[in-house]
Amino acid sequence: MSLLEIHGLRKCFGSVVAADDIAFIVAAGEALGIIGPNGAGKTTLFNLIAGGLFPDAGTIRLDGHDITAARPHQRCRAGIARSYQIPRPFENFTVFENLLVAAVHGGRKSEADAAQLCGEILNRCRLLPRANALAGSLTLLERKRLEMARALATAPRLLLLDEIAGGLTESECAELVGTIKELRATGVTIVWIEHIVHALVAVVDRLIVLNFGRKIADGNPQAVMSSADVQQIYIGIEA
Amino acid sequence: MPPAASAHYRIERKTPASYAAAGAACVLVAVLAAIPGFAGRNVVEELIFVYYMLALAQCWNLLAGYAGLVSIGQQAFVGLGGYLLFALTIIAGLDPLVAILLCGLIAAAFALPTALVVFRLRGAYFAIGTWVVAEVYRLGFAQFKRLGGGTGTSLGPEITNQVFGIEWIKSLFDVRTPAARDIISYWVALALAAATLVLVYLILRSRRGLALGAIRDSEDAAESVGVDYFRVKLGIYVITAVATGMIGALIYLQNARISPDAAFSVLNWTAYVIFIVVIGGIGTIEGPIVGTLVFYLMQRYLASFGAWYLIVLGALAIAVMLFAPKGLWGYAAGRYGLALFPIRRRLLVKNQD
Numbered sequence: 001m002s003l004l005e006i007h008g009l010r011k012c013f014g015s016v017v018a019a020d021d022i023a024f025i026v027a028a029g030e031a032l033g034i035i036g037p038n039g040a041g042k043t044t045l046f047n048l049i050a051g052g053l054f055p056d057a058g059t060i061r062l063d064g065h066d067i068t069a070a071r072p073h074q075r076c077r078a079g080i081a082r083s084y085q086i087p088r089p090f091e092n093f094t095v096f097e098n099l100l101v102a103a104v105h106g107g108r109k110s111e112a113d114a115a116q117l118c119g120e121i122l123n124r125c126r127l128l129p130r131a132n133a134l135a136g137s138l139t140l141l142e143r144k145r146l147e148m149a150r151a152l153a154t155a156p157r158l159l160l161l162d163e164i165a166g167g168l169t170e171s172e173c174a175e176l177v178g179t180i181k182e183l184r185a186t187g188v189t190i191v192w193i194e195h196i197v198h199a200l201v202a203v204v205d206r207l208i209v210l211n212f213g214r215k216i217a218d219g220n221p222q223a224v225m226s227s228a229d230v231q232q233i234y235i236g237i238e239a
Numbered sequence: 240m241p242p243a244a245s246a247h248y249r250i251e252r253k254t255p256a257s258y259a260a261a262g263a264a265c266v267l268v269a270v271l272a273a274i275p276g277f278a279g280r281n282v283v284e285e286l287i288f289v290y291y292m293l294a295l296a297q298c299w300n301l302l303a304g305y306a307g308l309v310s311i312g313q314q315a316f317v318g319l320g321g322y323l324l325f326a327l328t329i330i331a332g333l334d335p336l337v338a339i340l341l342c343g344l345i346a347a348a349f350a351l352p353t354a355l356v357v358f359r360l361r362g363a364y365f366a367i368g369t370w371v372v373a374e375v376y377r378l379g380f381a382q383f384k385r386l387g388g389g390t391g392t393s394l395g396p397e398i399t400n401q402v403f404g405i406e407w408i409k410s411l412f413d414v415r416t417p418a419a420r421d422i423i424s425y426w427v428a429l430a431l432a433a434a435t436l437v438l439v440y441l442i443l444r445s446r447r448g449l450a451l452g453a454i455r456d457s458e459d460a461a462e463s464v465g466v467d468y469f470r471v472k473l474g475i476y477v478i479t480a481v482a483t484g485m486i487g488a489l490i491y492l493q494n495a496r497i498s499p500d501a502a503f504s505v506l507n508w509t510a511y512v513i514f515i516v517v518i519g520g521i522g523t524i525e526g527p528i529v530g531t532l533v534f535y536l537m538q539r540y541l542a543s544f545g546a547w548y549l550i551v552l553g554a555l556a557i558a559v560m561l562f563a564p565k566g567l568w569g570y571a572a573g574r575y576g577l578a579l580f581p582i583r584r585r586l587l588v589k590n591q592d
Contacts, residue, residue: 050463051462051463052459052462052463071462071467072459072462072463073462073463073465073466073467073468076462076463076464076465077465081463081464082463084463088456088457088459088460089456089460090452090453090455090456090457090460090461091456092452092455092456093452093453093456094583094584094585094586096584096585096586097449097452097583097584100250100449100584101449101450101452101453101461101464102464102465104446104449105446105449105450105453105464105465105466105467106464106465106466107465108465111250111446111584112249112250115248115249115250115586116247116248116249118248118586119246119248119586119588120246120248122586123246128588131588132585132586150464153464154464154465
């Protein structure tokens with residue numbers, strides 16, 4: 001059963017083609033990783049899926065419904081939640097209030113029901129001790145966790161994680177990977193963009209590689225990482 | 240120790256201090272309501288001014304401080320309310336108090352199409368756009384010959400003296416008609432000021448208040464967690480227009496004389512209001528209260544200095560913006576952790592055994 005279907009997706013910024021005829025399907029319950037060099041169009045792809053950008057061509061379907069023209073809040077209510085690469089917490093809110101607004105507006109819950117859900121998510125994301133602290137006072141790891149927790153508070157079926165491990169130390173990264181693994185076990189479908197490939201491979205079942213807005217590989221993580229194209233474009237640049 | 244998986248979570252908002260503040264506020268309103276019983280007419284008239292400026296400031300603060308809609312055209316709705324009051328009483332022959340309520344409803348009907356125009360603009364363009372719309376309103380109302388055209392008109396005593404309840408007040412307080420009229424205006428102004436304040440507080444405590452806080456910090460992120468910010472902002476714009484229209488109607492019932500230039504004055508109904516909110520503390524409920532008191536005191540003691548009054552007003556606003564950007568209340572609240580109107584939601588954990 002496919003949850004997300006993308007066909008012929010195209011987006012240009014002037015002469016730069018950030019998404020060039022991208023097509024893929026994400027099955028319900030799957031964890032998909034997306035890698036690619038800087039400027040490959042990974043975040044653009046997320047913005048197209050979450051609704052922050054509208055495509056020049058192509059369609060996006062969630063559960064078979066065409067959501068290509070839907071606005072971001074409608075996509076959120078339909079079940080798509082995202083984290084931002086550079087955390088964008090509501091800084092004048094507490095950590096708990098950050099989740100509450102997501103659960104009440106995105107998840108369409110009453111505040112009382114939302115409180116229970118938010119408490120459980122905070123506990124799972126190890127943010128409970130900071131629940132009543134202002135989001136503006138959090139450390140980077142806590143902000144990354146908050147991005148994920150806030151997205152989860154909307155009770156999504158599809159969770160888009162944008163470089164959630166970027167900028168973290170090795171041990172913080174391992175801790176976050178642990179949390180994401182636990183999350184997977186709850187059944188939520190995950191699409192995860194990450195530069196830190198070993199973190200990604202520890203979680204995902206499938207890997208897509210983007211370069212210059214095009215999909216150049218799609219499949220089993222080990223097979224994708226060892227293919228000649230990917231070795232040349234991706235690993236070659238990093239080495 | 241982390242809580243068990245079966246832990247129970249709930250929201251706490253009230254604090255003992257907030258109960259005390261709510262009680263004190265009720266007592267204060269009761270005392271203020273009784274003032275016409277023992278104070279002179281000039282005190283009553285000055286307090287009417289304080290109340291309607293406070294109500295206007297609360298409205299503008301909700302709009303700009305919370306919803307991020309920095310309008311410099313709220314005089315459109317003050318003038319609209321004023322003119323509607325004249326039209327409904329002079330032409331339609333309604334009781335002024337009924338007319339004030341209707342003015343609010345009609346203001347909403349005007350606010351919706353206005354919003355569809357100005358909401359296409361962002362930031363500074365929105366601000367200028369609202370001003371332009373207010374000018375259009377001014378020029379529009381100047382065309383109505385029945386309402387005095389460009390020179391304006393007056394409410395005759397046959398209307399102002401027939402306000403509902405005026406005979407009862409004359410006998411209750413043993414006063415003449417003009418003083419009784421002031422007392423009615425006083426109570427309406429107090430009710431409007433208190434209602435506006437309660438309205439802002441209730442909005443901030445609601446789901447919409449949560450959305451407003453999120454929008455203020457990041458519009459994109461708010462949308463990505465399901466906040467329909469267009470609808471939230473539209474709602475706030477219309478609600479503010481309703482309140483501002485009713486306040487405008489009250490102001491011109493009290494003035495009994497209206498002209499397009501005065502009714503749609505950007506200085507009186509928006510610039511002074513912005514001054515009040517900025518020096519008091521934008522984005523707080525308490526700020527406009529503090530700001531209104533400061534403005535009233537300056538108006539009272541400095542107005543006789545003519546141009547110097549405006550220079551001092553401007554200098555004070557600049558000083559506050561430089562040294563206490565969150566306003567006088569924001570500065571004090573930050574230093575001493577004050578909050579009379581608690582809108583924060585705290586998460587409480589209860590482990591179940």
